[in-house]
Amino acid sequence: MATDEEKPTADVDAASGDTATTPKDGRGQSLRARVLIAVMCVLLGIAIVAQVRQTQGDEFSSLRQDDLVRLLDEVTQRNEQLTAEGEELRTQRSSLQSGSNARQFAEDYLTLQSILAGTVPVEGPGVVVEVDDPDGEVSAQTMVHMLEELRNAGAEAVEVSGVRLTATASFTDGPDGVIANGEPLTSPYEWRAIGNPQTISVALDIPGGALAGFRNADATVDMVERDLVQITAVVQVVEPEYAVPVEDED
């Protein structure tokens, strides 16, 4: 209603309603009116520029409430998605960290297994036993006895005359002496064992023990406890041909 009413009226206003009293042309008007028009147009230009800049400056200022609410919803939703994603990534990160713990554990286990299998040189406190057997009376049986006593005493790595003795160690009697792991040994035999020196020395020295066995074979035995015993001999591990691990382990 209002617009219908206003429209023609304003139209006539703008188009100069007082047609009768208005001169035919724009000429001859007062200077003041022209200046006023110029000033108004200047202001209009400034206002247009200001408004355009304002609109470009802030993309939200021209949006309506509904759009703003929708935008806010979208932002909130996006925020929730990102929060969930961050949580997931955090979980992955912690699981990866525990994975690196598992890796560390595996490396420790590998080190342990390498020491036990005799594939790496090792050093540590232990004992060195020199067995001088000029008559060649020491038998493989005695050597095995010595090795078993060392193992009972908790020796973690054992070597005799440059031969690393592991779970697959073997002693046999050869024509010129004892053969260890297929390597012929010659007197004097030098045993090196890494473990608790006191425990090992006591275990070897008990009556009827390993050292007594050597002495019974007319060999002279010299045992020294050391803070640092180095075992440099290693063995080549052969790939198991028949035995495979049971899959059930985790």
Added chain:
Amino acid sequence: MIAVVGLVIGVVIGLIVQPSVPVELQPYLPIAVVAALDALFGAVRARLEHVFDERVFVTSFLFNVLIAAFLVFLGDQLGVGSQLSTAVVVVLGIRIFSNAASIRRHIFKA
């Protein structure tokens, strides 16, 4: 002619000074600008129809701007600000189009 020159000068000044719109005027300025443009188109049409009156132009210019701003203000107070703004813009747009059509007929005789 003087209006066009004034408009150009105003745009140049605006670009140079780079004025910022006061917060209180922000809702009213776009509508006021549209109203002023409507008055300007009406003036051009009147000029072409040889019925231009500067007094009427100045009055209608100021009055249209004030009315438009007042309508927006009223709409804001009544809680229908955006709708009333849209209504004012639509009405002014229609008027601009009809004025532009008259101008076109005068210039191109078609």
